[in-house]
Amino acid sequence: MLESIQKVFKNNDLRNKIFFVLAMLVIFRIAAKITIPGVDQENLKSLMGGNQFLGFLNLFSGGALDNLSIVMLGVAPYITGSIIMQLLTMIFPRLKEWYHEAGEQGRQKFNQISRIMTVPLAILQGFGLIKLLQSQGVIGHLDYFSLSTNLIVITAGSVFLMWIGELISEKNIGNGISLLIFAGIIANFPIGIQQTLVSYDSRKILSYAGFIIVTILVVVGVVLVNEAQRNIPVQYAKRVRGNKMYGGASTYLPLRINQAGVMPIIFAISILMFPQMIASFLSATKITWLINAAATVTSLTQNQWIYGGSYFVLVVLFTFFYTAIVFEPKTISENLQKNGGFIPGIRPGQSTTDFMNFLMLRITLSGAIFLGIIAVLPLAVKDVSGISTFAVGGTSLLIAVSVVIEIIKQIQAQMVMVEYE
Numbered sequence: 001m002l003e004s005i006q007k008v009f010k011n012n013d014l015r016n017k018i019f020f021v022l023a024m025l026v027i028f029r030i031a032a033k034i035t036i037p038g039v040d041q042e043n044l045k046s047l048m049g050g051n052q053f054l055g056f057l058n059l060f061s062g063g064a065l066d067n068l069s070i071v072m073l074g075v076a077p078y079i080t081g082s083i084i085m086q087l088l089t090m091i092f093p094r095l096k097e098w099y100h101e102a103g104e105q106g107r108q109k110f111n112q113i114s115r116i117m118t119v120p121l122a123i124l125q126g127f128g129l130i131k132l133l134q135s136q137g138v139i140g141h142l143d144y145f146s147l148s149t150n151l152i153v154i155t156a157g158s159v160f161l162m163w164i165g166e167l168i169s170e171k172n173i174g175n176g177i178s179l180l181i182f183a184g185i186i187a188n189f190p191i192g193i194q195q196t197l198v199s200y201d202s203r204k205i206l207s208y209a210g211f212i213i214v215t216i217l218v219v220v221g222v223v224l225v226n227e228a229q230r231n232i233p234v235q236y237a238k239r240v241r242g243n244k245m246y247g248g249a250s251t252y253l254p255l256r257i258n259q260a261g262v263m264p265i266i267f268a269i270s271i272l273m274f275p276q277m278i279a280s281f282l283s284a285t286k287i288t289w290l291i292n293a294a295a296t297v298t299s300l301t302q303n304q305w306i307y308g309g310s311y312f313v314l315v316v317l318f319t320f321f322y323t324a325i326v327f328e329p330k331t332i333s334e335n336l337q338k339n340g341g342f343i344p345g346i347r348p349g350q351s352t353t354d355f356m357n358f359l360m361l362r363i364t365l366s367g368a369i370f371l372g373i374i375a376v377l378p379l380a381v382k383d384v385s386g387i388s389t390f391a392v393g394g395t396s397l398l399i400a401v402s403v404v405i406e407i408i409k410q411i412q413a414q415m416v417m418v419e420y421e
Contacts, residue, residue, distance in 0.1 A: 007415060014414055017171040024164050025183045031157065032069045032184070036150050068133070071157035073125055074184070075177050078162045080125075080270045081117035085110060086325060118162055119155060126154040128278065172414065174407040178262070182403040185396045215397065218374060222401040225370050228257040230363055232356070237340040253332070253343075255360060258367040260322035262402045265375050267322070268314035272307070312372040319368035329356035374398050 009015050065072045089095045095110065130150060133139045142150065165176030173179075231252040279297040300306050333352040342348045346355045375398075 008411060011415070014411070017173050021168050021171055021173045021179065024168055025179065028071070028161065028164060028180055028183060029187060031071045031160070032187075033067065034070050035067050036070060036072075036153060037146075068139075069157070070153050071161050072129070073122055073154055073158045075158070075161050075165060075180055076270065076273070077122035077125055077158045078114065078118045078165075078177065079266055080121050080274075081114045083267050083270055084117060085114045086322075089325070115162065118158060122155040122158040123151055126151050126158075172410055174403060174410060178399065178403045178406070182400055185400050188396075214377070218377065218397050219401055221370065222374070222398055223405065225258050225367060226261075226402060226405055229254045230257070230359070231255075232359070233344055234336065234341050235344055237342070255327075255356075255363055256367075257363050258319075258371070259327050259364065260319050260367070260371075261406075262399050263322050264315050264318035264368070264371055265398065267318040268311055268375065271314055272311060308376045312376050315372040315375045316368040319371055320364055323360065323364050327360060329353045329360065332356065371398075 008018070065074070085095065127147075130139060130142070130147065134142070161180060162177075165180055168174070168176030168179055170176075174182075231254055234251050234253050236249050236251070275297050279294040330353045333349065333356065336342060336352065337348040343352055343355065346352050
């Protein structure tokens with residue numbers, strides 16, 4: 001372990017990349033402490049403690065919503081824009097062509113549209129959030145100039161974080177957006193531990209022990225599922241060229257149980273945030289039926305059974321959806337056939353595509369159910385144990401462990417390239 005760390009820091013290029021990523025995360029944490037004016041901190045703390053929606057939004061802002069900083073929306077607008085764009089690939093063939101077939105240039109066009117969509121989404125989410133906080137007495141009355149100024153600052157903060165995330169991604173030390181969320185989760189862990197110790201009750205010793213056991217099981221489960229894969233045997237036919245024979249090798253095609261990573265949970269939370277954001281926006285109007293509709297939506301989202309059931313279903317659906325985007329059996333089947341490869345017992349072409357579709361469906365189902373259970377586990381643990389200081393513990397652990405695994409893999413891949421050279 002220590003020897004591997006020494007090898008990493010002995011490489012100048014890799015060491016500079018790691019320090020650059022750490023510097024970007026420090027800048028993000030500094031920005032997360034710069035608050036917008038006119039905030040009532042006491043009302044904010046009480047509101048954040050009892051609102052599940054704001055708790056999840058705080059998670060994806062990297063903890064920047066705790067004190068209403070200039071980056072309070074975090075990367076949520078960019079994530080929402082990416083979700084909308086990926087949904088549109090199912091409707092518009094041109095977008096799908098850019099995403100899958102047009103190479104790097106097409107992918108850049110696709111990402112550029114996602115970046116542009118971040119601005120109006122940040123304005124909409126920021127306006128809804130400010131109105132919600134005003135209705136709860138967290139922010140005082142704002143005139144049009146002050147409201148516009150705050151919206152510009154909040155929107156600029158989201159765009160700034162999106163830019164930092166992409167700079168981090170370019171260094172190939174993990175995904176930048178995931179790392180920003182990860183930094184916020186790690187920064188909030190000491191606070192959660194402190195709150196747990198302050199509110200410690202010796203009569204709940206069994207609840208605390210159960211909470212620790214569940215946490216360990218979640219970490220172990222995340223690692224096992226992230227690393228689990230089904231190896232499909234592939235045989236390459238022998239080919240004769242001149243006096244030499246090529247091919248005839250046997251290998252395997254790895255199919256991961258969790259092809260989607262943590263993206264389904266991020267997608268599901270973003271979708272669940274949307275109706276709550278709209279409801280908070282409508283609650284500030286003076287139209288009676290709109291206020292009643294907003295109150296109905298708010299009461300439904302605060303119902304733990306409805307919220308938890310919707311969360312589970314969305315995670316499962318988005319797991320299948322995202323897997324369908326990143327894994328294309330038809331393309332893999334065509335590539336195997338072009339290179340003289342085949343799966344033993346399965347005919348090349350459409351039969352191979354059908355076989356991989358069927359296999360991937362079964363594999364993804366188990367991964368989707370696991371992600372769904374991890375997503376709703378914090379709600380169940382909170383109800384059973386009464387411990388609310390880690391209300392988003394399961395989701396946080398899933399993201400944190402997955403990001404750490406991804407970072408380790410990317411660093412190892414770069415070290416292999418260095419040693420190979």
